[in-house]
Amino acid sequence: MIRDLRDFISACERNGMLHRIGTEVDWRLELSHVAKVSEEMRGPALLFEHVRDSEIPVFTSAFTTSERMALCLGEDPALPITELSRKWMQRLQRRWIAPEVTDDCPVMENVLAGPDIDVTRFPAPWFYPGDGGRYFGTAVYSICRDPDTGWTNIGTYRMQTQGKDAVSVMMLRGKHGQLIRQKYIDRKQKMPFAAVIGGDPILFLVGSIQAGVNVSEYDIAGALRGEPVPVFVSELTGLTLPARAEIILEGYLDSDDLRSEGPLGEYTGYYSSTRSSDGKGLEPTLKVERILHRNDPVFWSTTVGKPVNDIHMFQSLNRSATLWHDLEAMKIPGIRAVYVPPESCGWFWAVISVKQMYPGHSSQVGNAAIGTSSGHYALKGVIVVDDDVDVEDWTQVWWALSTRFDARRSIQIIDRGRATPLDPSLPRSSRYIMSRVIMDACTPFEWEDKPIQVFMDRGTLDLVSSRWKEYGFSGANPVSALIDRLSEKP
Numbered sequence: 429m430i431r432d433l434r435d436f437i438s439a440c441e442r443n444g445m446l447h448r449i450g451t452e453v454d455w456r457l458e459l460s461h462v463a464k465v466s467e468e469m470r471g472p473a474l475l476f477e478h479v480r481d482s483e484i485p486v487f488t489s490a491f492t493t494s495e496r497m498a499l500c501l502g503e504d505p506a507l508p509i510t511e512l513s514r515k516w517m518q519r520l521q522r523r524w525i526a527p528e529v530t531d532d533c534p535v536m537e538n539v540l541a542g543p544d545i546d547v548t549r550f551p552a553p554w555f556y557p558g559d560g561g562r563y564f565g566t567a568v569y570s571i572c573r574d575p576d577t578g579w580t581n582i583g584t585y586r587m588q589t590q591g592k593d594a595v596s597v598m599m600l601r602g603k604h605g606q607l608i609r610q611k612y613i614d615r616k617q618k619m620p621f622a623a624v625i626g627g628d629p630i631l632f633l634v635g636s637i638q639a640g641v642n643v644s645e646y647d648i649a650g651a652l653r654g655e656p657v658p659v660f661v662s663e664l665t666g667l668t669l670p671a672r673a674e675i676i677l678e679g680y681l682d683s684d685d686l687r688s689e690g691p692l693g694e695y696t697g698y699y700s701s702t703r704s705s706d707g708k709g710l711e712p713t714l715k716v717e718r719i720l721h722r723n724d725p726v727f728w729s730t731t732v733g734k735p736v737n738d739i740h741m742f743q744s745l746n747r748s749a750t751l752w753h754d755l756e757a758m759k760i761p762g763i764r765a766v767y768v769p770p771e772s773c774g775w776f777w778a779v780i781s782v783k784q785m786y787p788g789h790s791s792q793v794g795n796a797a798i799g800t801s802s803g804h805y806a807l808k809g810v811i812v813v814d815d816d817v818d819v820e821d822w823t824q825v826w827w828a829l830s831t832r833f834d835a836r837r838s839i840q841i842i843d844r845g846r847a848t849p850l851d852p853s854l855p856r857s858s859r860y861i862m863s864r865v866i867m868d869a870c871t872p873f874e875w876e877d878k879p880i881q882v883f884m885d886r887g888t889l890d891l892v893s894s895r896w897k898e899y900g901f902s903g904a905n906p907v908s909a910l911i912d913r914l915s916e917k918p
């Protein structure tokens with residue numbers, strides 16, 4: 429059972445999915461460049477044991493492959509992303525599990541306050557040449573609480589190191605963290621805030637999902653793990669914090685102290701910040717009042733940057749699963765698979781397959797997707813395909829777009845959707861609103877005279893399969909893997 433980051437790292441190592449780098453590596457560019465190159469090769473998770481100026485090792489590339497995402501979720505490593513999404517969605521359909529307060533809090537092994545606070549002790553990487561600084565927070569999640577309802581929200585926001593006792597936090601407009609922050613601003617109150625690294629890696633996986641308002645990602649993480657997240661209530665801020673985290677920066681988010689932040693080479697493959705003029709933003713500051721960490725903490729980081737790497741893979745999984753869950757919650761029948769490809773930055777496009785049951789069904793699916801809690805944000809296109817098309821197989825998606833799609837009938841453009849200001853395809857001056865497209869690549873359900881597909885004869889394929897070796901082919905017999913696509917199921 430994986431209960432925390434250490435368990436996950438050990439599980440990676442036991443399964444031959446971890447590479448330790450013993451030689452000293454520079455936190456400035458070198459570390460991220462080693463990780464990114466390894467990720468481009470779909471390499472193992474990496475543990476940098478000696479990083480310049482720090483005693484603390486850095487873990488990267490956790491989820492570059494679907495095998496490691498499966499390992500984290502306790503699923504079969506052979507499952508592709510859509511099957512992992514299906515499992516995720518099914519676990520959420522069963523029972524959500526609230527966190528449980530415990531006295532066993534390894535993260536309290538070291539409690540540093542006052543002059544002992546030093547965020548720069550942590551080996552935060554400088555990722556790309558044009559970045560504005562070192563980033564403490566990439567594989568991070570933050571915890572805050574709604575002052576009206578007591579709702580605990582978890583969200584991942586990038587955090588730039590700002591000296592010994594502060595990090596800046598970039599929360600984009602409309603994020604739950606930002607909505608909660610606005611309440612504290614309106615009340616002229618300090619906002620309790622914690623930046624967390626480690627704990628159950630599922631907490632990081634859910635930190636970036638578009639959950640609904642008033643939904644605590646703790647409950648979702650509990651549902652995914654099948655047991656409550658162990659937590660404690662901080663006597664400093666009253667926040668509910670994960671007991672098995674590696675590192676927690678705890679304090680208050682100061683919205684009067686706006687500091688220059690960014691740019692950062694983002695997951696879109698472009699540098700970004702929330703202001704355009706000089707490439708830097710002005711973001712609020714987490715004033716750290718204490719640092720909690722385990723003995724021998726591990727610092728976790730993700731390389732962000734151009735697709736496809738770690739971040740795009742896990743965003744693909746958590747966004748596909750959340751979108752699928754939302755569509756099921758809307759009680760739309762016939763959804764067979766939902767896939768947000770890693771190549772779309774794990775974010776901007778979805779391919780959804782549906783078993784059509786009535787006229788307009790495929791159009792309903794496309795429109796519903798962009799109306800969900802997850803899909804309404806920055807999803808710029810939905811391709812809907814029939815259920816005989818494997819959404820993860822571009823060959824099949826292209827075929828559907830070529831043979832079941834007619835531009836005038838099959839395209840719907842919807843204006844005024846919510847965009848991310850990090851989207852480089854939008855003009856810098858207006859990046860909060862965009863249009864989206866639904867591309868319906870299904871044969872219309874209502875057609876009486878449907879085109880007749882070419883299928884092979886199943887009996888003959890069985891014969892070919894049984895004689896495969898006799899034909900002189902070496903290697904595995906491919907027929908069983910292909911038969912359901914090439915011939916009609918009996």
Ligand SMILES: Cc1cc2nc3c(=O)[nH]c(=O)nc-3n(C[C@H](O)[C@H](O)[C@H](O)COP(=O)(O)O)c2cc1C
Binds near residue numbers: 567584
């Ligand atoms: C590595 C990583 C970094 C992210 N950085 C930011 C960020 O700096 N600002 C932001 O608003 N969202 C960022 N996101 C996306 C948010 O985590 C995501 O929208 C999440 O739903 C926010 O949570 P909330 O809606 O509960 O506030 C990031 C996601 C990942 C995976």
